[in-house]
Amino acid sequence: MITSLQNEKVKQWTKLQKRKDRNKFGKFLIEGFHLIEEAYQSGWRINEIIIEDDVHKPSWFSQYPIINVNKKVMQHITMTETPQGVAAIVEMKELQIDREAKMLLIDAIQDPGNLGTIIRTADAAGFDAVITGSGTVDLYNDKVIRATQGSLFHIPVLSANLVEKIPELQADGFTVLASALENACSFKAVRVPDKIALILGNEGAGVREEIIRQADNSVKIPIYGKAESLNVSIAAGILMYAFVN
Template sequence: MKRIESIKNPKVKEWRKLHKRKDRDLTGTFFIEGFHLVEEGLKDKEMVNEIIITEEVSIPQHWKLDGINLTFVTTEIMKVISETETPQGIAAVCKQKLAVHPLNWSKTLMIDAIQDPGNLGTLIRTADAAGIDGVLLGDGTVDVYNGKTIRASQGSIFHIPIMKGAIGKWLPSFSERKVPVYGTALEGGEPFNKIKSSKDFALIVGNEGSGVQQDLLKNTAANLYIPIYGEAESLNVAIAAGILLYHLRE
């Protein structure tokens, strides 16, 4: 158990650096804050390197912290290292843990160049809720360990396997296993409800502005769209993914 009282302490600088992607990648760690996220992280204790807490906060009795470093800090330090306006007084440093390959996933969500961290976090949370086996983050996608992504996921980044890689590289492996891959597109697409649900499938959702890349859409079993019945121009990508994932799965 440690205690830090100065904002000039080197550890404080290290924690603040984790708000930048280059430092997260360099250290292989990321920063989370708030009771809910820390509790979700503790479900896989090997991922949690260190818990940071203010003296005014009580740790829930059911948390098992054996072998985990615990550091007490002042309220001022917690505000300095926090990204939220009203810190809950507890945070943690966790290890990055990405899946190696998606070859054994029967239900896969593939994300092509999503830029908004809130959208990515919500997509991961939605995939988790829908019982999807894993999420593949394609090139150009915002960092999964961005603070906004983590908070939007509501802890689902700890529940569902996530990997990074070029989507086009993995498409042949789905074909070899006879797993249909569905893209999302208005032009040349068909209404989603014409596709039957199945035990195995993969879904590609694309960039908020430009959608799924054309070279990926050319190699799918079908490209789907969700009809718009009102005056809205489009659906948010995470909302659309939720509709499609729940429809496609048996």
């Protein structure tokens, strides 16, 4: 059992709390039985499982190297206040897009809870992929991972330069719609095309103007009360489900 925070393994795991080190090693840490099982069932490569000694482990854990730690070490390497006593190191990978009909483009969304919830909703709504542009929070941020509730392992999430990607999608027959508040029509008035790319923007600034200009149309969700706007993850859910028909 590892009990010291100065252990080399513990130091390696702690490094994965930083984006630059996750990218350097091509690995990230997940915690909790649900996420580990989702990674396992989705075929992602698990390097090792870290578990507190008194925590019951399912039989399939035996397929992987298991490292026992005490509670102090677990609390040190994980980011939640009350960890479940189990974590795993998983290798990064990009899922392949099997079908391209419904794409979600993310322009500089910075709140990890928002991004994770949007990915989870895109998975639930049957979108084929999520493409994140520059300025977007790291996909493997622990709060993003937790907010996806495992959808990270189901739906392809790719990174791209949106200014370059949009013309490629249009050339491939996609209708590109940008979410905007000004000079936009109600999403209810849009005829749903066969191939759609929906763009969502930063929590404060929205979709960048240069990207809005590239889009085929801008859409908005009508506000009937006094709220100025909707949270971006809520708006994402409304729009994605409106466009899956």
